[in-house]
Amino acid sequence: MSESSPPERRRRVRAEARRNVAAILDAAIQVLGQRPQATMDDIAAAAGLSRQTVYAHFPSRDALVTAVFRRMTDEVLAGLDAARLDEGPAPAALRRLLEVSWRTFDRYPPLPAPTGAADVELHQPVHDRLTRLILRGQRAGEFDRDAAPGWLVAATIALGHAAWAEVVAGRMPADQAVAAVQASVLRVYGAEPAD
Incomplete structure (x- = not known):
């Protein structure tokens, strides 16, 4: 039997996605405020997330x-x-x-x-x-x-x-x-x- 039901799993995934988006935006504000030409990789590192996760939410700078x-x-x-x-x-x-x-x-x-x-x-x-x-x-x-x-x-x-x-x-x-x-x-x- 699975650990959680499909609706619970979807809620967890959505909550994690919201946290990731908030972390990416917070990092973007901080990093771009210091270095306006910062890259998506720089923002990913500041957010503590992988480059792939950042691009999954934001396909471009x-x-x-x-x-x-x-x-x-x-x-x-x-x-x-x-x-x-x-x-x-x-x-x-x-x-x-x-x-x-x-x-x-x-x-x-x-x-x-x-x-x-x-x-x-x-x-x-x-x-x-x-x-x-x-x-x-x-x-x-x-x-x-x-x-x-x-x-x-x-x-x-x-x-x-x-x-x-x-x-x-x-x-x-x-x-x-x-x-x-x-x-x-x-x-x-x-x-x-x-x-």
């Missing part, structure tokens, strides 16, 4: 980097949902959105973002939340009503990337960068300065 971005996006979305962006004045909600996003990005290595469909899929939920916030602020007269929401989203992303690049290059401390992003984005939105 691009697939692994996309999974890192997916994890980051999931964290941002959870943080944004907890920040209750539909409550309170829109400028205050925008500051919360920027703070949550920055805190999450600060925990991840600066990697080139996925391109094409993966980029759209990963960014769309964040874009949707930001667009809803912009429209709410415009209806309330808290944001410039003449500014196209798509432009404000693009400007927000560009300012965030510019600030992150300054931090990565060592030209600006992270706390100054997040303050600069918040102030700059609020200006672009035509919002009143914070008290």
Whole structure:
């Protein structure tokens, strides 16, 4: 008689696969943060797993980097949902959105973002939340009503990337960068300065 039933064995295999994926992603974040050009072999070694196990879950480096971005996006979305962006004045909600996003990005290595469909899929939920916030602020007269929401989203992303690049290059401390992003984005939105 077997040690465990087929359903129990499947549960164990799925649990092990989840642990392996988590270990691979944790290792990728650590290793790529130190050495952006690290190989899949480097990541496998840091995860304490075989190269074959890593490739079984992520068939390419691009697939692994996309999974890192997916994890980051999931964290941002959870943080944004907890920040209750539909409550309170829109400028205050925008500051919360920027703070949550920055805190999450600060925990991840600066990697080139996925391109094409993966980029759209990963960014769309964040874009949707930001667009809803912009429209709410415009209806309330808290944001410039003449500014196209798509432009404000693009400007927000560009300012965030510019600030992150300054931090990565060592030209600006992270706390100054997040303050600069918040102030700059609020200006672009035509919002009143914070008290």
